[in-house]
Amino acid sequence: MLRLAAGLLVAALAAVLLDWYSPSAEQKAPKGRARSFSPQPAPGAEAGNLFWALQISDLHISKFLGPERASDFEKFCMETIPVIQPALTFVTGDLTDSKMKDKLGSDQFEAEWQTYQTILKKSKVMEKTKWIDIKGNHVLPSFFGRKYSAWQKEGSFHYIHSTTFGKYSFICVDATLSPGLKRPYNFFGILNATYIPLDESEKVNLLFQNKMQELSSLAAESHDSNHTIWFGHYPTSAIISASPGIRMAMSSATAYLCGHFHTLGGLMPVLHTRHHHGTLELELGDWMDNRKYRILAFDHDLFSFVDVIFEEWPVVLITNPKPFLYSSSAHEPLQRLLHSTHIRILAFSPSPINLVKVSIDGVHLGDAIQVSGPLYVLKWAPQNYSLGFHQIEVTVQDGSDRSTTQLHTFAMEENLSLKFDLFASWILLTDHYIWVRTVFVLLVALQIVLLIIIRYRRKPTLKYPLGRTMQLSFSLHILSKINLFYYTFLLLNLYTLLGPWFIGEIIDGHIGICFSFGVFVDGHFFEGSTTFLVGIMQVAFFNLPLMAYMCWCLYIRCQGHCFSSHLYHVRLYWVVPIHLIMALLFSWQVYSCYFLLKTYGTIAFFLSPVRTWIVALTVFLFYRAWKLQSSMLRTFILEMKNYQSS
Known part of the structure; x- marks a missing residue:
């Protein structure tokens, strides 16, 4: 019996893994959303067709533990945000810790929420960026979020960021339990039926609404956007959802941003993978212990991102050419890479940037020049790299003699294949x-x-x-x-x-x-x-x-x-x-x-x-x-x- 069960589990796992890494599966366009892209406008020397956003997750501001979490977060809002100047900032859950001093019991402490709100007001961060914060699993019925958070809407929602070059949809997945359970039974999220009181004085009168239908409606609203990004607290592997499932619901999205897993205690510092329909799932390491945050950018509708540790400067994001591993022909106009005229780099630092050195395959191409703000460009001939894989390396040095080197693999051909980490994919793609x-x-x-x-x-x-x-x-x-x-x-x-x-x-x-x-x-x-x-x-x-x-x-x-x-x-x-x-x-x-x-x-x-x-x-x-x-x-x-x- 044990051998049979083990054999079935191994066979099922092998089938799943083969499906994950099938090149056709990775580039499969979602049903009803077969998109065609124009090769123009292609990335050039101009500063247009570009915006960037920021994600941070799992702050766990605590009344009892780690006071530096709050002090560092205040410094982040007052110093880091003004340097990066993101158009949007997403805080994907667990703003407060809600745990007792002994770490065993759990409760909502108003003081933790007051600390969070005080930081937002003191830093005036909501005047510098569109601040969108959502609930996490550390939420109990006495939820102070509606009173103290920046984004006071309940449930899933659709936010549209409008630019001169198009609309960009951001859809929140609220899979938190309602009412919220005490730990540890709140680790998984659920997307089934939620209730909304028709009258705050009459809790008996409830309106039931299917969360999956709600998300499907939000996805339909985003079909005319240049890109759709979904975000939530739970990874999809930690969400219980009705058929056809949460991954199918977000199949038209370019990426899903989440937190919650805290890098598995440091065992998995990078938890990224791709769904069968091409949607990237990008779990972000926590602020609580690792002080991580993420910068994501859309440059001529090519999506790129970089995960960063707080106070490590300079911050470098290469937007063109983008990493091949994170490319999807189902969601992005990848042919614009081949038509581009310039390598494009975002470089951020509190000190002036002195040097942006660019190399490809070990050959120094030159130093990029500043166009506007953090954007640096260098003319190139993408046709020289039209075959196979190539590695771009960018070294940025600022006025404080700090330097950062960023490198990744890119390619112009779409029929090549790179694979995500096996264990990371199993963690994020397994229900x-x-x-x-x-x-x-x-x-x-x-x-x-x-x-x-x-x-x-x-x-x-x-x-x-x-x-x-x-x-x-x-x-x-x-x-x-x-x-x-x-x-x-x-x-x-x-x-x-x-x-x-x-x-x-x-x-x-x-x-x-x-x-x-x-x-x-x-x-x-x-x-x-x-x-x-x-x-x-x-x-x-x-x-x-x-x-x-x-x-x-x-x-x-x-x-x-x-x-x-x-x-x-x-x-x-x-x-x-x-x-x-x-x-x-x-x-x-x-x-x-x-x-x-x-x-x-x-x-x-x-x-x-x-x-x-x-x-x-x-x-x-x-x-x-x-x-x-x-x-x-x-x-x-x-x-x-x-x-x-x-």
Whole structure:
């Protein structure tokens, strides 16, 4: 069964990966949006047909932790924004931290929102750029965002940036839970039905609207724009959406900008990929720990961007030629590269720019000259690079003797192929709520099926030598034939799968019930997502080890040992490590009870069969395993003695 399941998972993963990296898939135009582009206007020496914007994400301004997050953010608004002068600035969620000092509990603190608003007002940043900030998963029902944020609209929306050379659409995807749940069950976003009070004084009268239909309508509104950029807090892999899915809804977009994953704790500093219809998905590292932000530009409708670390100057963005990896013939007029007359570079620094040196394939082409503001250009002949891949390298030096080198691979041919990082693509393109659900059900089903099969099969025949497999089989045989242990673990697994895990304050002032398949609270049901991940950890790191540990204890008992004697048996040198491992896992289970208490309150602590009650059950099973009457083990002891005397 395990081999079959593993084979199916590997086959499915291989099929997905092959589809991700199919060149035809990467350049497939979205249905109903087959666009034709003019080769003109092509990038030249003029400063027109160009604008740039900025993205920042996951500020996590905290009342208790990391005061430098707020002070650095204030410096960013007062010093960095005036240097870059973006037309638009997008803050993609988690403006405040909403976590207690111990990092366990969560709540909305008005002081954090006041700090955020004070910074915006003090820096006058909203007078320097169009500031659009949205919610993240660290949002609870007492949401102060409507009072203190810059963009006070609720839900998804469509913003149009108009220029003399066209319109550019920016569509926000609001997948936050409403009402917002306490952590950790708010990690995934959901796009299903939302509610809007018809009257603030009458919360009972609710208007339901399908979020996916709303997003489809917003996408239709953007069809006459030069480009469409979608943005939100959650990556698409962390959004539960109704068919045909969020990626299909945004298939006409050039890119989707998001945050939320925080570079996976530094393991994945770059999380970029491409959807099947050509839309780029660009997760941005967090401000909280990494101080990252992003500059994105449209230069003659060619999209480019660069991810930057705060206070690293100069900032360099090469807009022409753009990186081949991030090119899409379905959304961009790529033929304009071949018709362009100048290399174009945006260079930003608080100090004057002294030098912009350009090389291609290691050959120095010259120094770019300033045209207007941060735009620097250098005449080139793109026909010289019409075949294969080439690498452009730009070094910028400012008046403070700071220098930055930016390089990337470009190409004029559209039939070439470059691939995104395999692991990054898996993280961003896999619907994680599906595989965590599958793995959780398989883990529970494996234990249930294993118990039932061993219960009703013939006893194993002990043969010399008694190998590891035979020991495991015999120990499972012992556990499954003793009613106390058999029915305990059978019911434990069934309950983990179907029963309520705990009852507690999932929202402040509102009692809810948490199951593996979802959460019921305040008259709403939230489909299971993070719950399955928590369930996997519970089963893999406690339920299953506990059953294996009980099998081992009973096996030792059948060898004629009691608890005190087996500790000193010379041949059982692995006794202490086994007890130590189980003690560590038991400590983790006890800590999870404490986490439940701090997160969801006293009621959740006492009404939690899968957390608190299991702690008591473990102590009881341990006691029963070592104090079990010999008469109940007589059959198994005789089998073991017959083997030992043979």
